């Protein structure tokens with residue numbers, strides 16, 4: 001059975017890539033020109049890698065790498081297709097474990113450190129704060145965790 005470990009999304013799929021990262025999936029997001037298409041194909045040779053594209057020309061490589069071609073325009077439809085095709089379901093405990101900006105795994109940070117950067121209203125809650133080791137962006141589950149769970153549940157409801 002194929003186990004998806006990493007996604008490589010082309011430049012047409014920025015929104016999908018961001019949502020995959022929010023759900024904790026490893027998703028490289030590469031601007032798309034001829035050279036980068038070659039780079040994406042190279043990265044997609046890694047075991048467990050899946051290339052996500054809207055470019056029909058890349059389908060010429062479907063014997064060498066795992067590719068999902070999206071004709072869908074909207075990220076919700078793209079997400080549905082991806083989960084259906086790979087027969088996977090997102091796991092809520094992985095949500096907000098990855099930086100949506102640079103795809104790095106977040107590290108837990110002490111509350112005192114986080115509160116220097118987080119808005120004052122987050123101080124009254126018992127949040128687990130985390131930080132991106134690359135860009136320094138600070139994350140806390142807050143109210144958007146529930147919003148994201150609802151959004152994903154709604155998007156994937158009819159799978």
Ligand SMILES: [Zn+2]
Pocket residue numbers: 099100101102103104132133134135136137
């Ligand atoms: Zn980051």
